[in-house]
Amino acid sequence: GENVEQHPSTLSVQEGDSAVIKCTYSDSASNYFPWYKQELGKGPQLIIDIRSNVGEKKDQRIAVTLNKTAKHFSLHITETQPEDSAVYFCAAGGSQGNLIFGKGTKLSVKP
């Protein structure tokens, strides 16, 4: 079935460093790739998304890149801050009209 692999499962960085989270997907028909941030006690919140006709998208300190040939996409956070600490999920828009989520990455930013 459709699958999304996410790595790493945990990531610890020093404040000010960059963080990169990578995902691969199996369904070549996927055309929508959102990233969600989940803080403790809250539901996931969309932070950035990209569609298959675009290779890269940036929003301030956050950027996402997509390689459709290799079926992988990545989240890049620059100049990390303690408030970036959270669990991040990638997802791929499946051919069935639903979203398939990765298992999540727990990011810790140390002051």
Place this chain on the structure above:
Amino acid sequence: EAQVTQNPRYLITVTGKKLTVTCSQNMNHEYMSWYRQDPGLGLRQIYYSMNVEVTDKGDVPEGYKVSRKEKRNFPLILESPSPNQTSLYFCASSLSSHTLGQPQHFGDGTRLSIL
């Protein structure tokens, strides 16, 4: 304020006692979905609905029921809850299905404990 509202936020109950978790959205969204979140497993889809009176199974539908009689509401029903349904549940909605690339808006979750 645009939001997805789930109730209750927390529930401790016993095996076999029917329960319903309500979900309501005020954004006139067509697509609604239920997920469960378990440690190490991420978010897994239980059921989804593309529009009123249209529902489909997700990846883990066993033991759950849903209904979509109105556009704004999408309740999750556990007819005979069992301990393996202890989990954190999220309802989400989006303007339309993801073949059109629409972001999903999530509620704040319902933590269910089945003893």
